[in-house]
Amino acid sequence: MSAHSRIDARAARWRPGPTLRRLALTVLGLALAITATLALEPYRAYQAAVVAAYLCATAGLTLLVGRGGQLSLGHAALMAAGAYGFGLTSNALSAADVAGPVRLLVPLAVGVASAAALGALLGAAGARLRGPYLAGLTLAVVVAVPAITSTFSRTLGGDRGLWIEIERRPEALRPYVGAEQWQAWVALAAAALVLFVLGNVGSGSAGRQIAAVRDDEAAARLAGIDVTRVKVATFTLSAAAAGLGGAVLAYVTQIANPGAYSLVFSLFLVVAVVVGGLGSLAGAFWGALLLVALPELTSSVTDALPVSAGLAQRLDGNLAVLVFGVLLIVLMIAAPRGIQGALTAARRRDMRPRRPARGATPAPGPAAQTQGDPAARAPTAG
Amino acid sequence: MSAGVVAPRAGTPPEAAGEPLLDVAGLTAGYGGTPVLHDVALRVPAGDVVAVVGANGAGKTTLLRALSGLVRPRAGTVRLGGADLLAVPVEHRVRAGLAHVPEGHGVIAELTVDENLRLGGLWRGGGRDLRDAVDEVYALFEPLARRVASPGHQLSGGERQMLAVGRALVSRPRLLLLDEPSLGLAPRVVADIMAMLRRLCDDHGLTILLVEQNVRSALSVADVGVVLHLGQVVATRPARSLLHDDALRHAYLGF
Amino acid sequence: MDHFLHLLSSGLARGAVFAVFALALVLIWRAARIVNFAQGAMAAATTYVAFAVTAATGNYWLGLAAAVLAGALLGLVVERGVMRHVARQSPLNSVIVALGVVMVLQAVLGIAFGNDYTPMRVPFSMEPLWVGGVPLLSPYDLYVIGAVAMLLLALGLLFTRTAVGLRMRAAAFAPETSRLLGVPVSRMLTLGWTLSAAVGAFAAVLVIPTELGLNPHATDTLFVYAFTVAIVGGLDSPVGAAVGGLVVGVLLSLVTGYLGSTLAPIAVLVLLVVVLLVRPAGIFSARQVRQA
Numbered sequence: 001m002s003a004h005s006r007i008d009a010r011a012a013r014w015r016p017g018p019t020l021r022r023l024a025l026t027v028l029g030l031a032l033a034i035t036a037t038l039a040l041e042p043y044r045a046y047q048a049a050v051v052a053a054y055l056c057a058t059a060g061l062t063l064l065v066g067r068g069g070q071l072s073l074g075h076a077a078l079m080a081a082g083a084y085g086f087g088l089t090s091n092a093l094s095a096a097d098v099a100g101p102v103r104l105l106v107p108l109a110v111g112v113a114s115a116a117a118l119g120a121l122l123g124a125a126g127a128r129l130r131g132p133y134l135a136g137l138t139l140a141v142v143v144a145v146p147a148i149t150s151t152f153s154r155t156l157g158g159d160r161g162l163w164i165e166i167e168r169r170p171e172a173l174r175p176y177v178g179a180e181q182w183q184a185w186v187a188l189a190a191a192a193l194v195l196f197v198l199g200n201v202g203s204g205s206a207g208r209q210i211a212a213v214r215d216d217e218a219a220a221r222l223a224g225i226d227v228t229r230v231k232v233a234t235f236t237l238s239a240a241a242a243g244l245g246g247a248v249l250a251y252v253t254q255i256a257n258p259g260a261y262s263l264v265f266s267l268f269l270v271v272a273v274v275v276g277g278l279g280s281l282a283g284a285f286w287g288a289l290l291l292v293a294l295p296e297l298t299s300s301v302t303d304a305l306p307v308s309a310g311l312a313q314r315l316d317g318n319l320a321v322l323v324f325g326v327l328l329i330v331l332m333i334a335a336p337r338g339i340q341g342a343l344t345a346a347r348r349r350d351m352r353p354r355r356p357a358r359g360a361t362p363a364p365g366p367a368a369q370t371q372g373d374p375a376a377r378a379p380t381a382g
Numbered sequence: 383m384s385a386g387v388v389a390p391r392a393g394t395p396p397e398a399a400g401e402p403l404l405d406v407a408g409l410t411a412g413y414g415g416t417p418v419l420h421d422v423a424l425r426v427p428a429g430d431v432v433a434v435v436g437a438n439g440a441g442k443t444t445l446l447r448a449l450s451g452l453v454r455p456r457a458g459t460v461r462l463g464g465a466d467l468l469a470v471p472v473e474h475r476v477r478a479g480l481a482h483v484p485e486g487h488g489v490i491a492e493l494t495v496d497e498n499l500r501l502g503g504l505w506r507g508g509g510r511d512l513r514d515a516v517d518e519v520y521a522l523f524e525p526l527a528r529r530v531a532s533p534g535h536q537l538s539g540g541e542r543q544m545l546a547v548g549r550a551l552v553s554r555p556r557l558l559l560l561d562e563p564s565l566g567l568a569p570r571v572v573a574d575i576m577a578m579l580r581r582l583c584d585d586h587g588l589t590i591l592l593v594e595q596n597v598r599s600a601l602s603v604a605d606v607g608v609v610l611h612l613g614q615v616v617a618t619r620p621a622r623s624l625l626h627d628d629a630l631r632h633a634y635l636g637f
Numbered sequence: 638m639d640h641f642l643h644l645l646s647s648g649l650a651r652g653a654v655f656a657v658f659a660l661a662l663v664l665i666w667r668a669a670r671i672v673n674f675a676q677g678a679m680a681a682a683t684t685y686v687a688f689a690v691t692a693a694t695g696n697y698w699l700g701l702a703a704a705v706l707a708g709a710l711l712g713l714v715v716e717r718g719v720m721r722h723v724a725r726q727s728p729l730n731s732v733i734v735a736l737g738v739v740m741v742l743q744a745v746l747g748i749a750f751g752n753d754y755t756p757m758r759v760p761f762s763m764e765p766l767w768v769g770g771v772p773l774l775s776p777y778d779l780y781v782i783g784a785v786a787m788l789l790l791a792l793g794l795l796f797t798r799t800a801v802g803l804r805m806r807a808a809a810f811a812p813e814t815s816r817l818l819g820v821p822v823s824r825m826l827t828l829g830w831t832l833s834a835a836v837g838a839f840a841a842v843l844v845i846p847t848e849l850g851l852n853p854h855a856t857d858t859l860f861v862y863a864f865t866v867a868i869v870g871g872l873d874s875p876v877g878a879a880v881g882g883l884v885v886g887v888l889l890s891l892v893t894g895y896l897g898s899t900l901a902p903i904a905v906l907v908l909l910v911v912v913l914l915v916r917p918a919g920i921f922s923a924r925q926v927r928q929a
Contacts, residue, residue, distance in 0.1 A: 069729065071733070073736075132672035132728060136861075139860075140865065140902070140906045144906045147899050147903050151899055271737075274733060314748050321747070325739070326737070326741060333723060333734065
């Protein structure tokens with residue numbers, strides 16, 4: 001208990017500090033990232049936009065899994081909700097001849113809202129459930145995505161997907177900024193927003209409540225925490241972040257189709273947050289980067305291999321899945337704290353060779369040590 | 383020594399005269415950081431009831447868990463009938479003749495009385511011998527015979543303790559380890575259980591190592607009492623003399 | 638009405654297979670407190686074994702036997718090689734590792750056989766037999782129901798009548814006490830995985846030819862159905878799995894027959910949400926027992 005109150009006291013004293021510092025860091029990081037896109041070729045800028053879109057989803061998922069202890073296999077479906085919400089709204093506005101920033105911001109907001117609504121529903125259904133049950137429920141959701149899009153194929157475009165009419169970059173910027181650069185800016189801004197919001201939630205009292213519910217529901221309830229509300233809110237927030245990622249991805253690719261949001265993609269998101277380090281926002285960045293980089297790497301390896309056309313076709317795509325699968329198993333067994341956990345540990349060894357002893361307070365459970373701790377100090381990824 | 387469930391198995395060499403059945407020396411054990419038991423020495427002669435008593439947290443349960451292998455000792459030797467017990471894997475200690483009735487009796491609530499009992503002797507394989515051993519336990523504990531097909535969770539506290547001891551007997555042990563058999567039972571039932579333990583020892587020659595917080599009951603049936611305090615043995619005496627040693631009682635047992 | 642009877646009876650046949658697949662989930666849950674999310678992918682892999690053996694020998698039964706054996710072997714390898722080494726501090730860890738196994742298996746199958754559907758032959762006709770002017774079960778449905786009934790009987794006997802069954806149940810319910818009684822708990826855990834994977838392989842060979850078609854991802858939906866069955870019935874209850882399987886099978890058959898097959902996954906999702914909201918422990922859960 002004494003350790004707890006010490007943290008509380010420190011948080012109270014510093015509360016205005018970290019938020020302002022995080023805001024400054026986020027703005028600075030965003031400015032740097034936006035400047036950097038100007039140096040990128042169009043295709044690389046497009047990839048940067050995709051990384052930023054994935055980052056929204058992995059940041060949301062890492063909050064849910066690492067801090068909340070709830071596993072979702074349905075984040076691809078939540079991204080799909082964001083993408084279709086964005087697409088339908090953008091197309092409707094285009095049909096009504098609405099243009100300007102409204103045609104970008106309103107569809108994005110609708111995308112977030114659709115995913116958050118679905119997330120709230122799933123969170124409520126899953127609130128009384130523990131790990132494997134919620135994972136199974138969200139698995140059922142992601143498996144049902146193609147069924148939903150083909151049932152409502154008149155609206156959602158069926159298997160071929162929904163083409164989206166989007167708001168392009170402002171007239172004034174066109175001589176200086178390429179289409180891909182602009183898309184990357186939008187995506188980076190979205191990712192910065194997600195990281196800022198989730199970073200604040202994770203480090204504040206809400207974050208402590210989320211972790212308390214994860215570690216021991218009964219104890220959290222005794223401490224006056226409304227467990228159901230915390231779980232539903234965590235899931236909803238995580239879903240909203242994924243929805244923004246899906247909406248941004250729809251904006252960047254100008255299409256929403258069920259094939260992009262399959263079970264395999266959901267599993268990729270899980271791999272990304274495990275690789276980065278569960279609960280770590282900086283780790284979510286590493287994971288999102290890997291999701292874009294690794295498939296490209298494996299397909300260039302496949303192209304370079306002297307294999308038959310048939311085998312090359314079978315390797316394409318599957319090889320990346322294989323590498324991700326092996327990575328997931330090996331990491332979970334050998335280094336469950338992921339890349340960011342390793343980095344944080346290394347930095348801590350450098351800067352603070354010895355932490356003060358915890359006195360008579362018993363050490364927190366191993367789960368809390370491996371999952372909660374690194375993320376609490378993780379800065380935004382920018 | 384009469385024949386029956388608790389008779390030594392054929393092929394087991396009789397203990398040499400004067401040699402204790404269980405011989406523990408220098409035992410140090412614990413969980414994680416600091417050890418709970420320090421340099422514990424203990425001898426249980428064949429055919430005796432030895433009671434280890436002490437306050438809550440003295441290390442009584444840890445002692446039994448170290449003997450049956452659920453806790454790995456850091457140092458010390460444990461010999462059962464002259465053989466090194468620590469070299470034997472937990473699952474095989476029952477073959478060496480060790481039966482451990484854990485804290486809270488360890489009756490498997492989802493299995494029936496009969497299944498619980500048979501489980502005690504499965505290590506020898508099934509068959510006639512197992513059936514005989516189970517039937518002998520039913521003869522010994524009549525209440526169990528009336529509840530053959532009841533699942534464990536329907537039994538009363540006393541019946542559960544009976545079932546736990548009966549299941550240990552089915553394994554035909556040389557040494558029975560009992561962890562707080564009186565826990566949560568009414569005084570009358572405790573008296574019955576203690577009397578039963580004495581009978582198993584007197585009539586069937588079973589050797590028993592009992593740990594108890596209920597000091598009076600335990601010492602009233604035991605031959606030898608061992609006082610454990612903060613993980614160390616502070617006294618080993620004939621049980622009667624311990625009961626009447628006021629200084630020791632006040633210092634370590636709190637009454 | 639005729640249509641309804643046909644859907645009902647064929648739904649029972651499908652449900653029988655779902656029941657078996659769900660039973661495989663229940664077996665591991667009881668033994669290890671793990672929901673084996675890799676069970677679908679493992680069953681897909683063993684069905685490819687059945688396909689390859691049948692193609693090579695021309696004999697369906699050899700293929701079925703090979704799949705069951707391959708399932709047992711795969712269960713052994715996955716438990717000893719992977720799951721055993723997962724830290725159990727959080728129940729999510731084993732789920733995440735099982736997902737890794739899914740990715741590895743599906744990728745290997747995709748690389749070896751391609752992602753296209755492979756047709757599978759079966760030894761009995763799938764045309765329904767007409768009874769009194771009503772189309773009811775096909776010979777293949779009858780074969781499935783008979784095979785499932787025999788399997789359930791065999792498993793029931795194994796668990797209630799044999800020493801190894803008693804050991805497996807004891808090890809699942811009370812691992813520590815079981816070790817004290819000489820039960821090799823760790824070996825029982827491996828045996829549980831082996832048995833479960835073999836049962837899952839059997840179910841997949843029965844169901845994949847009828848509706849799913851063989852493909853590395855063929856069992857994704859089957860796993861979701863089985864998970865739903867296990868939730869409806871309660872993960873702790875083998876009897877619940879059997880009844881839950883029939884319920885889900887009939888539901889799917891009716892939805893597919895009256896509303897179209899694309900709605901089947903949505904119907905299952907709705908059922909799952911409703912059961913989770915109303916009775917999260919399942920309808921036949923042995924919860925009272927566990928709390929005693």
